Amino acid sequence: MKEDFKENTISTEEIYKGKIIDVKVDTVQLPDGNQSKREIVNHPGAVAVLAVTGEGKIVMVKQYRKPLEKSLLEIPAGKLEKGEDPEHTAIRELEEETGYSSGNLKLINSFYTSPGFADELVYLYLAEDPWKLSDNVEGDDDEFVTVEELSLEEAFRQEEEKIIHDAKTSYALLYAKLFLFPEGD
């Protein structure tokens, strides 16, 4: 890379160490020699799963999102535990949130969600033909979700109504349209 404009850290102020996120402010040296501040959120990373049933329905979860003070409909997702393999996290979250499991995950893509202020990296997996578990899997005791299974067409309708309003889910829907249902629903 010719010019990567690396910003060297002059000093770091630890602001917060939380259960999920840490926050710090770095004072950096800019390429022109001046200094600036960078407000940074450190996050453990996350997984998301595009699960498509044998009937061609996308398995989604509705969940209250406190930062938005409203519920969103999203593909199942969850945070990485320390040292956990993302594929294992993906299976665990799929089981806990939806009651489906899969032995056949494929990594679709990974992406940073907000590289301007956070280091959260999301791994997006595809689970085709997931099966229903006979027993409920115990999940996080502070997570309450309802499961909905939608056709791709219905999912795009919910996106127009902003019930689906989430980057990883919107990406997954375009991916499904391009590669899983190229002829339509």
Added chain:
Amino acid sequence: MKEDFKENTISTEEIYKGKIIDVKVDTVQLPDGNQSKREIVNHPGAVAVLAVTGEGKIVMVKQYRKPLEKSLLEIPAGKLEKGEDPEHTAIRELEEETGYSSGNLKLINSFYTSPGFADELVYLYLAEDPWKLSDNVEGDDDEFVTVEELSLEEAFRQEEEKIIHDAKTSYALLYAKLFLFPEGD
């Protein structure tokens, strides 16, 4: 919505008020009556622009992303100023970061980037046939970017190499493949 599992705020602890983000921890009442903590980042929101030149090239910017300690190649983007109309922000950021302008922006979609811990909402615009400005537009004095113009094919290659590794950009590339270049590059 039958069950939205609303989490009522019992108390709020302000952690940080920054230049770009604010951080707080809410103690909430869960649907089952128990309490939990929610770590929340408030962000002003942002815009991103998929600009496609008359030659069919996507205009991108390479920028050092301090939270990741590396450079990413992304579509031009920037934060909303307080009270600013997102379309106006989009034109301003396109001009400042790339030297292109457009009078003809179309809203493609909007999405929350990390609804589990942040309220950042990104508005994604399409700018077809942007024109080159004759003079440089002064931007933020702590932002250093280089402009690259890529074919869609080349952009997907950079995504495989994780030089493009960003949710809004990955979404924009799928959108371009589906709706702007359906026959390929």
